[in-house]
Amino acid sequence: MPYEYETDGAAIYKQSFATIRSEADLTRFDPDEEQVAVRMIHAAGMVGLEEFVHFSPGFVAAARTALENGAPILCDARMVSEGVTRFRLPADNEVICPLHDERVRPLAAKMGNTRSAAALELWRPHLEGALVAIGNAPTALFHLLNMLEDPDCPRPAAIIGCPVGFVGAVESKDALWQAQPVPSCIVQGRLGGSAITVAAVNAIASRAE
Numbered sequence: 001m002p003y004e005y006e007t008d009g010a011a012i013y014k015q016s017f018a019t020i021r022s023e024a025d026l027t028r029f030d031p032d033e034e035q036v037a038v039r040m041i042h043a044a045g046m047v048g049l050e051e052f053v054h055f056s057p058g059f060v061a062a063a064r065t066a067l068e069n070g071a072p073i074l075c076d077a078r079m080v081s082e083g084v085t086r087f088r089l090p091a092d093n094e095v096i097c098p099l100h101d102e103r104v105r106p107l108a109a110k111m112g113n114t115r116s117a118a119a120l121e122l123w124r125p126h127l128e129g130a131l132v133a134i135g136n137a138p139t140a141l142f143h144l145l146n147m148l149e150d151p152d153c154p155r156p157a158a159i160i161g162c163p164v165g166f167v168g169a170v171e172s173k174d175a176l177w178q179a180q181p182v183p184s185c186i187v188q189g190r191l192g193g194s195a196i197t198v199a200a201v202n203a204i205a206s207r208a209e
């Protein structure tokens with residue numbers, strides 16, 4: 001075998017987390033936030049991401065309590081929903097991503113919006129007290145903020161708002177951070193994505209690493 005490499009999954013994780021903790025500046029996070037930030041950095045493979053990670057006060061506790069109480073996790077993309085490691089979930093929580101539901105495409109056409117935004121209309125019956133995980137679509141985050149402008153709209157317990165990209169990602173996350181409709185976590189700027197977002201969900205679902 002010409003290539004030698006680490007083959008023990010647990011050892012790989014241990015070494016990764018040790019590297020992150022030695023290289024990243026985690027000083028401004030409390031212990032719960034630090035656990036989430038480390039996993040987000042791990043998913044991105046990018047020490048330095050921590051500079052852009054922001055938690056509103058009480059975010060981790062709100063998100064964790066929601067999961068412990070059996071709240072569903074509402075995801076904008078299948079790449080997020082598929083990444084949730086089910087065995088970590090404290091209450092066998094439902095993971096919901098209606099993006100590919102047959103009702104979404106016609107709804108999007110009617111709304112004149114993306115499928116990602118239209119899919120959030122199917123979140124409504126599940127939204128009260130849920131953990132929201134938006135890791136791909138800026139339009140989904142903007143649409144959620146518009147929905148939450150209505151005082152009669154059910155309110156999630158917490159929002160992970162980490163869409164990625166060049167059109168609307170910066171603006172939608174800035175808007176979430178300004179509005180703070182519920183405790184939230186963002187990755188400021190263009191960075192973000194499904195992997196980083198689901199890493200935050202998986203860290204929240206785990207009590208300790």
Ligand SMILES: C/C1=C2N=C(/C=C3N=C(/C(C)=C4\N[C@@](C)([C@@H]5N=C1[C@](C)(CCC(=O)O)[C@H]5CC(=O)O)[C@@](C)(CC(=O)O)[C@@H]4CCC(=O)O)[C@@](C)(CC(=O)O)[C@@H]\3CCC(=O)O)C(C)(C)[C@@H]/2CCC(=O)O
Nearest residue numbers: 077078079114115116136137138139164165166167193194
């Ligand atoms: C404009 C869109 C963006 N997508 C990005 C990055 C990635 N998207 C992937 C994939 C496979 C999917 N993206 C869709 C959500 C699709 N992407 C869009 C939309 C056109 C609009 C969303 C928005 O602007 O808010 C969106 C379609 C829609 O009508 O909502 C997806 C549904 C497209 C599809 O395959 O049908 C699909 C998600 C499938 C799923 O998981 O359920 C990528 C893997 C790219 C690729 O395939 O080449 C990648 C994944 C990034 C990630 O980490 O999640 C952007 C960059 C986010 C971009 C929005 C911003 C921009 O600057 O353009």
